Amino acid sequence: MSVSSLASEKPNDISLSLYRAIWRWHFFAGLLVIPFMLNLAVTGSLYLFKDEIDNTAFAYRNVVQPRGKALAPSLLIDNAKAAVPGSKVSRYRAPAAPTQSARVTVGTDTGNVLVFVDPYSGSVLGKVGEKEEFNWVVKKIHSLDYFGSAFNRIVEAVGGLALILVITGFYLWWPRKQTGGVISVRGTPDKRVFWRDIHAVTGAAAGALIFFLAITGMPWSGYWGDKVNATLSSAGLGYPAQLWDDVPVSKIPTKEVLTNSGWTVENAPVPTSTPSATAQPIGLDQIVASASAAGMAPGFEVSLPSGKKGVYTAAIFPDDIAKQRTIHFDQYTGKPLVDLKFADYGAGAKAIEFGIGVHQGEYLGLANQIVMLMTCLAIVLTSVSAVVMWWKRRPSGRLGVPPMPSQKSVFAMLTLVILGFGILFPLTGSAILTMLVLDQLVTRIPSPLQRVFS
Numbered sequence: 448m449s450v451s452s453l454a455s456e457k458p459n460d461i462s463l464s465l466y467r468a469i470w471r472w473h474f475f476a477g478l479l480v481i482p483f484m485l486n487l488a489v490t491g492s493l494y495l496f497k498d499e500i501d502n503t504a505f506a507y508r509n510v511v512q513p514r515g516k517a518l519a520p521s522l523l524i525d526n527a528k529a530a531v532p533g534s535k536v537s538r539y540r541a542p543a544a545p546t547q548s549a550r551v552t553v554g555t556d557t558g559n560v561l562v563f564v565d566p567y568s569g570s571v572l573g574k575v576g577e578k579e580e581f582n583w584v585v586k587k588i589h590s591l592d593y594f595g596s597a598f599n600r601i602v603e604a605v606g607g608l609a610l611i612l613v614i615t616g617f618y619l620w621w622p623r624k625q626t627g628g629v630i631s632v633r634g635t636p637d638k639r640v641f642w643r644d645i646h647a648v649t650g651a652a653a654g655a656l657i658f659f660l661a662i663t664g665m666p667w668s669g670y671w672g673d674k675v676n677a678t679l680s681s682a683g684l685g686y687p688a689q690l691w692d693d694v695p696v697s698k699i700p701t702k703e704v705l706t707n708s709g710w711t712v713e714n715a716p717v718p719t720s721t722p723s724a725t726a727q728p729i730g731l732d733q734i735v736a737s738a739s740a741a742g743m744a745p746g747f748e749v750s751l752p753s754g755k756k757g758v759y760t761a762a763i764f765p766d767d768i769a770k771q772r773t774i775h776f777d778q779y780t781g782k783p784l785v786d787l788k789f790a791d792y793g794a795g796a797k798a799i800e801f802g803i804g805v806h807q808g809e810y811l812g813l814a815n816q817i818v819m820l821m822t823c824l825a826i827v828l829t830s831v832s833a834v835v836m837w838w839k840r841r842p843s844g845r846l847g848v849p850p851m852p853s854q855k856s857v858f859a860m861l862t863l864v865i866l867g868f869g870i871l872f873p874l875t876g877s878a879i880l881t882m883l884v885l886d887q888l889v890t891r892i893p894s895p896l897q898r899v900f901s
Contacts, residue, residue, distance in 0.1 A: 460853065460854060461854065461857060463852070463853070464852035464853055464854035464857040464858070465852070465857050465861070466618075466619070466852075467849060467850055467851070467852040467853075467858075468852045468857050468858040468861045469615045469618050469619060469861065470615075470619060470849040471848065471849040471850075471851065471852075471858070472611065472615055472861065472862075472865060473611075473612060473615040473616060473619060474837075474848060474849050475848075475882050475886070476608045476611050476612050476615070477612060477833055478846075479605070479608060479878065479882065480605045480608045480609060480612065481830045481833060481834065483591075483601065483602060483605040484605065484609065484826055484830050485826070485827060485830050486588065486589070486591075487589060487602070487605075487664075487823075487826070488823040488824070488826040488827045488830075489823075489827070490585050490586075490588050490589035491589055491660075491819070491823050492820055492823040492824070493585045494582065494585050494586055494589060494807065495807065495808040495816050495819055495820055495823075496808075496816065497582045497585075500581065500582065501582065504581070505573075505581065507572060507573060508548060508563035508572040508573030508575075509547060509548055509563065509572075510546055510547065510548070511542075511546060511547065511548050511565050511566065511567065511572070512546070512567075513545040513546060513567065514567045514568075515567055516567075517542070517566040517567055518566060518567065518568075518569050519732050520539055520541070520549070520731045520732055520735045521730060521731050521732050522569055523539070523549050523551060523564045523566060523569060524536045524539055524551050524731065526564055526569045526570070526571060527551035527553060527562035527564055527571065528551075528553055530562055530571040530574060531553050531555060531560050531562060531574065533555065533556075534553035534554060534555050534560065535553060535554045536551060536552070536553050536554075536751060537552050537553065537554050537559070537750065537751055537753075538551070538552035538705070538706065538748055538749065538750045538751065539551050539552075539731060539735075539748070539749045539751070540552075540706075540746065540747070540748040540749075541735060541739075541745065541746060541747055541748075541749070542566050542745065542746065543745050543746025544745060544746075547746070548563045548564060548565060548566065548572055549563070549564045549565075549566045550562070550563055550564070551563075551564060552577065552706070558576060558577060558578060559576070559577035559578075560574055560575070560576055560577065561574060561575050561576075561577050561580055562574045590602055590667060596669055599668065599669050600668075600669060600670060600874055602668065603665070603668035603669065603670055603671055603672075603872070603874045603875070604872075604874040604875045604877065604878040606661050606662075606664055606665050606668065606872070606875070607661075607665075607868075607869070607871075607872035607874070607875025607876075607878075608875055608878065608879075609657065609658075609661040610658060610661050610662065610868075610872075610875075611865060611868065611875075613650075613654045613655075613657055613658040613661070614658075616647075616650045616651075616654060617650075617651065617654055619647070620647045620648075620650060620651045627644065628640070628643065628644040628647055628648065629647075629648070629651075630648060630651075631644070631648070632644040632645055632648060639836055639839040639840055642832045642835045642836040642839065643832075643836050645828065645832040646829055646832035646833050646836055649825050649828050649829050649832070650825075650829045652825070653821070653822055653825035653826075653829075656818070656819075656821075656822040656825070657822060657825065657826060657829075659802075659805075659806075659822075660806060660819070660822055660823075660826075662802070663799075663802035663803060663805065663806040664806060665872070666710055666799050666802075666803065667710070667803075668874075670873065670874055671872055671873070671874065672710075673714070675799075676710065676711075676713070676714055677714070679793060679795040679796055679799075680714070680715075680793075682793075682795070683793055684793035684794055684795030684796060685711055685792070685793050685795060685796045686711050686712050686715050686787060686791070686792060686793070686796060687787070687791050687792070687793070688715075690785050690786075690787060690791070691715070691716060691718065691785060694718045694719075694784045694785060695718060695719045695721070696716040696717070696718050696719065697716060697717050697718070697719050697756070698716065699716065699717045700713060700714045700715065700716065700717070701713055701714070701715050701716075701717055701760065701762075701773065702714065703717075704717055704750040704753075704760050705748060705750055705760060705762050706748060707748070707762075707764055708762065708773075709762065709764045709771055709773070709800070710796075710799060710800060710803055711771075711792055711796040711799070711800055712762075712773050712787060715773075715787075717758060717760060717775060718758055718775045718784040718785055719756040719757070719758065720752065720755070720756050720757060720758050720777045720778045720779055720784075721756075721777065721779070722755040722756060722779065723779070726779035726780075727779065728752065728778045728779060729778065729779065729780070729781045731749065731751065731759070733781055734749055734759040734761065734776050734781065735749060735761075737776065737781055737783075738761040738774060738776075741774060741783070741786070743761060743763055743772050743774065744763045744765050744767075744770040744772070746763060746765065747761050747762060747763035747772075748761070748762055748763070749761045752778040757778060758775045758776055758777060758778055758784060759775070759776040759778055760773065760774070760775050760776075761773070761774045761776065762774070765809075766804070766809040766810065766812075768789055768800050768801060768804045768809075768810065769789050769790075770789065771788070771789040771800065772786075772787065772788050772789070773785070773786075773787045774786045774787070805819075806819070807819075808820075851890070862883060865879055866879060866880065866883075
């Protein structure tokens with residue numbers, strides 16, 4: 448073979464090795480994440496329509512008939528407390544509209560209970576344990592927080608692997624002179640090529656949106672999300688810390704006093720009230736009136752003070768992110784200690800809150816919900832088609848792992864790039880490193896597993 452022919456074949460060899468290396472990493476990432484991606488897609492689809500679910504399946508406790516003037520919040524929380532003997536009121540959520548009920552959170556020895564109250568008659572419409580409320584359960588299963596913080600870390604790793612799947616998937620899909628499987632589906636459901644094309648075409652069509660869902664979901668993760676939150680705040684791109692400069696603060700983060708504290712302010716410290724020998728708390732009614740007078744959007748939630756130095760915290764995080772707001776009130780004077788509006792957020796926080804709003808289908812109404820729902824369905828379809836495609840391709844008794852590229856240096860370089868990506872998302876990096884070590888152990892050390900993993 449001549450030197451010139453060798454030179455002409457080398458690019459093809461590199462291209463084939465790169466394709467195989469990327470295919471192998473795509474396979475490994477998919478092998479790890481498919482069950483979790485299916486969970487995220489199904490629970491995410493449900494959570495997109497949380498308000499619709501509340502107003503239909505649970506209309507008996509969320510929807511009321513407007514009639515006359517609403518009762519004072521203090522009367523509503525008294526009725527809620529009476530409905531759960533021995534309880535203590537911790538939060539009050541004002542009706543979001545004239546047709547919506549008020550919600551009171553009361554604490555018991557066995558946990559919090561949500562009590563729904565008709566704001567016009569004061570009658571209790573229903574009650575449910577906070578950790579049994581449908582949308583709470585869906586949200587916690589979505590993040591796997593329902594099963595503990597360790598499982599939430601798994602979802603964080605999955606989020607990073609999903610980004611790798613999209614990037615490598617686009618490379619594998621990219622047209623290479625083939626006439627089918629790019630925007631069309633070949634064959635019939637009994638053929639592997641049909642499921643391969645379903646997987647590739649669906650992934651290519653929805654890949655950018657899947658990437659968007661994965662990256663905008665990362666801020667909620669327990670490790671990476673907290674680090675980004677702290678980094679943005681310290682850089683002046685998160686919540687404006689200077690608003691707390693002239694007020695006494697506690698060590699309690701806002702997320703511990705509110706059901707939904709919003710991503711940007713969840714770790715911001717709660718201020719403290721200044722008690723005196725003669726001062727008396729001004730009460731919930733005055734705080735609700737003050738929050739409304741300040742222009743806070745309907746449906747805000749108020750956490751009640753805990754102890755003599757506690758504050759009233761009113762907050763709202765509506766579909767319109769521009770109306771996000773948190774106000775901490777001195778419980779004795781009613782003076783706003785900190786008044787934080789969306790306009791006060793740094794550029795980084797605004798961008799992340801926008802991403803979160805679109806992620807949850809809240810920013811652009813029904814159109815936003817439908818686009819995100821279609822993306823979730825695309826995740827289900829790509830996951831199912833991947834499993835069927837793999838099942839039809841795999842040799843009997845084996846996993847059918849894509850072959851190692853002939854030029855190992857290509858795989859090594861790609862591995863370094865992916866590990867570099869893992870540095871940005873440490874838990875994903877840990878999963879990648881573990882996967883790499885297992886792959887090397889299985890392929891290099893003779894054992895029965897070599898046949899299974901081939």
